[in-house]
Amino acid sequence: MANRNYHDQLNIDNEVKLRELTSALPRFCSQFFIGIEPTSASRTRIAYAYDLHVFFNYIKDNNPMYKDVEIRDIPIDILDNITPTDIEEYLQYLKYYEMDGKEHINNERGIMRKLASLRTFYNYYFRSEKIKTNPPSIVRTPKYHQKEIIRLDIDEVSRLLDEVESGDSLTKRQKAYHEKTKVRDLALLTLLLGTGIRVSECVGLDIKDVDFKNAGIKIRRKGGYETVVYFGDEVYDALTNYMNERKNIIASEGSEDAFFLSMQNKRLNVRSVENLVKKYSSLVTSLKKITPHKLRSTYGTNLYKETGDIYLVADVLGHKDVNTTKRHYAAIEDDRRRSARNAVKLRENLHDEKNK
Incomplete structure (x- = not known):
């Protein structure tokens, strides 16, 4: 083949x-x-x-x-x-x-x-x-009630990654596997949370696609076009730790180039990543019901909060239409508009004078 x-x-x-x-x-x-x-x-x-x-x-x-x-x-x-x-x-x-x-x-x-x-x-x-x-x-398009986008808060992200790293809440049997996979699992979830890439883009990564020198990964987006997504120091450290392990693993036939490998040394598939996210999120007390896509929403939310640039968020997430991004982050837009209500003063200290 x-x-x-x-x-x-x-x-x-x-x-x-x-x-x-x-x-x-x-x-x-x-x-x-x-x-x-x-x-x-x-x-x-x-x-x-x-x-x-x-x-x-x-x-x-x-x-x-x-x-x-x-x-x-x-x-x-x-x-x-x-x-x-x-x-x-x-x-x-x-x-x-x-x-x-x-x-x-x-x-x-x-x-x-x-x-x-x-x-x-x-x-x-x-x-x-x-x-x-x-x-x-x-024929009229049926009315669609947009669901609230579920995303993780900063403390929830921290608790999730802590659980992936420690495995404290795992069963004795799960801990035996966790010792073999925790570096990979931490690298995978840190990558998803730190770049917002899709699961299909993540499992499709080859070793040569990860550029540690320039802190970027080459991925293939929906539609088939290739692009480079850059990652920060936390993602860099997690990927480096996993790469040190990956170099010593002999992959199964057909998976030699794959970056993320399963326990059977085959390329991880989308379902495996979904199960992995489900497993760890279920261990964290009071954590929202999480899927890989919600990790993507979490990254998009955090990026928008930090930059306020909806076009940058659309570009990094690979949305072809910025309106898709706007729909996803409409709640944050509303928060930003609300925060502007007292930003412009019409008459200096008028409100303060009335309250004296």
């Missing part, structure tokens, strides 16, 4: 998965995935395939015309036969349904995503003049 880097191999695995998923969709859908390939990530196309699978199963189960038609044989003409009302009924159905022997529940965010998938799907065929109507484009 060719010695591919993590991201190239991931794209190949995603392509194989996409072919499997599209083989269960109407035949005309293949042109859609070919058409959007140059402008979409492989994970995005997989998400579209999952969403379209739900949509066409709904059509087959609820439209008498297609009850006896195999999904693969559903023609493109069906898209012009669907009305905005049909789409609205589909969105209602998404709140709860059973498929493939499992129950499925979609919240507001899930329903919005599936409507967005349908819009992209219809837009492709409408612009290429394969269909004459575009009902998803005139």
Whole structure:
């Protein structure tokens, strides 16, 4: 097997998965995935395939015309036969349904995503003049109630890292493993908290991507472009300590270049990091329910508080649209506006004179 880097191999695995998923969709859908390939990530196309699978199963189960038609044989003409009302009924159905022997529940965010998938799907065929109507484009987007962004306070960050370093609250069995992994675990969590990179970017790191001389890491962002993210002294120390261990570990075949390794000396995967964060956060008393993404939010919050530069935060976090960043940190924006209420004096000491 060719010695591919993590991201190239991931794209190949995603392509194989996409072919499997599209083989269960109407035949005309293949042109859609070919058409959007140059402008979409492989994970995005997989998400579209999952969403379209739900949509066409709904059509087959609820439209008498297609009850006896195999999904693969559903023609493109069906898209012009669907009305905005049909789409609205589909969105209602998404709140709860059973498929493939499992129950499925979609919240507001899930329903919005599936409507967005349908819009992209219809837009492709409408612009290429394969269909004459575009009902998803005139269906109102469901109202979405933005959830509060959960992030760690400074003392919570300190307590979490202390627990990773000491392992005091671990069971006797866990402590045996902890002795072997604590330097790696501390380096990993310190890196996430000190740079705000995504977990996928973290596990994709190769040894050559870590530049200790310039205190930077080269990562591949969503969308495939590469960039360098710089880290501070605490991250530098944690990564250096781990690198001293990593140099003496013989990695398994295919993981020779990986920076972070599992106990089996294979490249760490996203699920392993999620479990690692969950394990340590559960040991810290009164700590919020934490995921790797919340560590990313914590970094973004702290960076914004220190700099007040929303564009810098967007750039460092890799947000393509600064409005995404603004939504995430709207509460901090409000705090900053509130702090400005007495910053400008209109008449010197007038308030003080009245209180004498």
